[in-house]
Amino acid sequence: MFIVDDIQTLRARLAEWRRESLRIALVPTMGNLHAGHHRLIEHGRTRADRVVVSIFVNPMQFDRAEDLAAYPRTMDVDLAQLRELKTDLVFAPASDTIYPQGMENTARVVVPRLGDILEGESRPGHFAGVATVVTKLFNLVQPDVAVFGEKDYQQLLVIRRLVAELNFAVEIEGLPTVREPDELAMSSRNRNLDADKRNRATRLYACLRALGDRIRDGERDFDRLQAQTMRELSAQGFRVDYVSIRDASDLSVPNPQIVDLVLLGAAWLGRTRLIDNIRVTLMDSRLSPIIRRSSAEGPTTDIQPSTHMRKHT
Known part of the structure; x- marks a missing residue:
């Protein structure tokens, strides 16, 4: 399993796979992995020759600084799980790798209406953060398929619309919510x-x-x-x-x-x-x-x- 935190190394590894005509799946995460993430990764394996998992706690999608600070970072545990799942590459960049100009000076991707209702109304700016980082990941990885969970249903629709309107050549697959035995959605x-x-x-x-x-x-x-x-x-x-x-x-x-x-x-x-x-x-x-x-x-x-x-x- 390759663990990469810089864009140059990421692109070099992906270029090797493309020269071999290998199909690539991307599973974007913010880490703190659980069985729901495992299901996405396992599905990605069925849809591609290589699976890339990103781990990036995206500060742009948090509307409250305390929530960002409190989000659990469990990199060592996550990497152990990803090895067990036979993940091919983990992209775990720092914030200044994704936002080299700082968030305030970064161009943002906005999905009108769909990103403004429900979760977008409760968490202003949240979906602009999601759409921006997903756009960056799609540009960097250029996956053939990307896998998301239906638990974040509105996010899935935002990403589908983003892909359609920005003409990304990536298939978006949504998987049903994975639940605990008592039916609580895994989170x-x-x-x-x-x-x-x-x-x-x-x-x-x-x-x-x-x-x-x-x-x-x-x-x-x-x-x-x-x-x-x-x-x-x-x-x-x-x-x-x-x-x-x-x-x-x-x-x-x-x-x-x-x-x-x-x-x-x-x-x-x-x-x-x-x-x-x-x-x-x-x-x-x-x-x-x-x-x-x-x-x-x-x-x-x-x-x-x-x-x-x-x-x-």
């Missing part, structure tokens, strides 16, 4: 939960599943359903950020013809912020006309369901 942040909060954390996914069941059963008052789910989470000790029912293809507000939905939730337990999502595919398009699009999303119509519900604190 590096789970390590910050004490025993009580860890037990309660499973309620986020449980409440989203219950919301999905109500929609499948024919309920279509999305405002009421979202508010109900938020109350259920609050009763479990969460500080709710948002619950949203969206078109799974682009996170727009669903219209009566949309049958593929994604239900997204974000909430805090103490100082730990958790996100999760669940897909709901309807057998028909019986969306009720009683919910209207909010003025923030555009002109109202008689058949447009509402946007997401957000709790302001």
Whole structure:
């Protein structure tokens, strides 16, 4: 396994592989690896001849300095795991390698609308940081395929749009969320939960599943359903950020013809912020006309369901 922290060495190694016509997969990470990352890497192996894993705690995507400082750095443990997974190359650059002019003087990649809603609204500038570092990694590695998890569902869609609009010749593959035995989505942040909060954390996914069941059963008052789910989470000790029912293809507000939905939730337990999502595919398009699009999303119509519900604190 090659461990590289500079761009010149990275490019030299990749050039050797390309001369051999080897297919390259990229799995971008911020380290602190767990079984969810392992699944992405293992999938990358099935799609390419060589797997590159990047480890870079990207300061540009953190909206709070304390969150960046608190993010666990576990490089030695991560490298041991990557050796076990037979990773071919680890790219672990320093911040000044990625941002040689400093973040304030770095050109940024912005994905309008899709990067401004939901997580983008809760964490201003977050997706500009994600899109910028992913663009840099794609330019440096030039992978044939890049693998991401669906747990960060909005991020996956942002990256798909970035690739389409900037004409990157890379296939983007999204893998289903890997869960603990009690169905909590695997996340590096789970390590910050004490025993009580860890037990309660499973309620986020449980409440989203219950919301999905109500929609499948024919309920279509999305405002009421979202508010109900938020109350259920609050009763479990969460500080709710948002619950949203969206078109799974682009996170727009669903219209009566949309049958593929994604239900997204974000909430805090103490100082730990958790996100999760669940897909709901309807057998028909019986969306009720009683919910209207909010003025923030555009002109109202008689058949447009509402946007997401957000709790302001």
